[in-house]
Amino acid sequence: MTSVSYDIELNGVYKSYPLGKSRIPIFEDLTMTIPDGDFLAIMGPSGSGKSTILNLIGGIDTVVRGHVSIGGSMLDKMSTRALTRWRSEVIGFVFQFYNLMPMLSAAQNVELPLLLTDLSAAERRERVHTILDIVGLADRHDHLPSLLSGGQQQRVGIARAIASDPRILLCDEPTGDLDRKSADEILELLQLLNTKLGKTIIMVTHDESSTRVAKRTVILDKGRFVSEEIAQCA
């Protein structure tokens, strides 16, 4: 697996949404490459298409024209079934509002994507242990999400996203709902996952200061990248 390079390539992507009878274009001709192991922060005003980029890369939305290719797989050519399977193996999603299952404990939430793997119950349990350790929630296994703070819930969200060991993490405003301190902890955790575990991370954020953990930051406006900066601290 590690021999394959999971470079992300968007090529001449045209994307539009229907609005009444006409369609409003979001991207008219978007081309970009995100190399394997990158930590990219995407900023930009609301409605500029940041979430849409993540959705296209994660295979939960499809292009109208153009191509999205990741590690050699052409997402626009895959069937829904193949795409679902591919996503469960390659992509981890982190949401702004965590989106945890309210009736499942922290450990069970993390275990959820592992139900789709061939791992035995014992192997799953061990994996969940390790991951909750990594995100610093070793002592919160059996807590329901409602009993956890926002920062802790987002750690569970990240743990769930990396449970099946995906190469790419897509984070849509992961700290948007958190106070400064919790946000910083989450950002450090993401940086750790990037530097130590080599995950490619694409993070959408509205908060300038959170881009410091990224290797690169791009600014999106009206479907175009208007500037790109390489982070100094990378």
Next chain:
Amino acid sequence: MRLSPSLLIRQNLTRKLLRSILLILCIGVAFFIFGVLSSFQQGFKGASAQTSRLVVASKVGGNETLPLSYLPEIQALNGVADVTHITRLRAYVENERNIVGANAVDLESYARVYSDAYAFSTEMLRAAGADRTAILVGRTLAERMGWSTGDTVTLTSFVHARSGGDRNWRFTIAGIFDGAEMTTDTSFLLARADYFHTAVMRNKNRVDLFGIQPKPGADTQALAREIDALYANSGAQTRTQSETAFMSAFLEQFANIALLVRLIVGVAFATILMIVANTMIFAIRERTLEIGVLKVLGFSGGRIMCIVLAETLVLFALGLCLGLCLTAVAIPVLADALQSVVPGLYLTPRVIATALALAVGFALACGALPSINALRLPIAAALKHR
């Protein structure tokens, strides 16, 4: 606790426990209504089961009787395979409110003519043949009275006195017979006609009915007309009907009430299930975001659908069990109270099977409709759902 699809289903059902319980109760009540109503329907149908038999009664009706001497004449008619005669004892046990159906019959021909309705074993017929005061008792009646074979019972007739004026008749039970089907009415007993007509003081050899088994393929309507024509000019004119018509004439007096009850109850059943379906559909629609998240995690549409369907199936299964248990408890009580109106009131396997099929159908529909909608929604849109 170990995470598994079944745990997921259980947690989903218990997270709004009150709602789940209320849904199960509603489904239970709906199927209770359904169970009782269908059992009534079956009971009515059972009482007027399809048969080619004819019944000859007095044209005057009421308590008028026919001479037993008609029997060989009817027997001699072309379309008649077999004929038997029936005399009502019109009796009670112990007190006048405790009326029991009791007929004096020629057991041998009766068993032949009614062979498809009641199961008379050769042993019980032989035992009854050996004792003039023997009676055979239907299972339902025996259970109601707590009688068993060998018991001696005393029936008091409202009208028939023995020579000497005594209206008490002592009989010995020679056997308990069953109906051919669960819903067959067996709430009566059969005494020996030869004994009765010898012992009775007045109206010897006058019978209430003749039961006729026509030859296969015989035109029963023509046969009925032929019999009535035969006695048109005699002292005791006859009225010959199919057994079905004879029974439904009796049941007709309840028909309008039955229709009304059926309507009201049917509407109640449908309404409750509609409310249940509506609630479930909304409950699942509430989970559109969750379904979107599961899809993001890599759960396929089929897998998610299975989880949702399993949930609605469990709810309906529990509700169905509750409803059928209530029905099973209620039916014997109702059967006792409505003994004379619906003799064969039972919860039959057929009713249970229909209820099961309905429950499965409703569960699948209630689960499939909203989850198909949620699954069709693009994931990106589902994720915006709050």
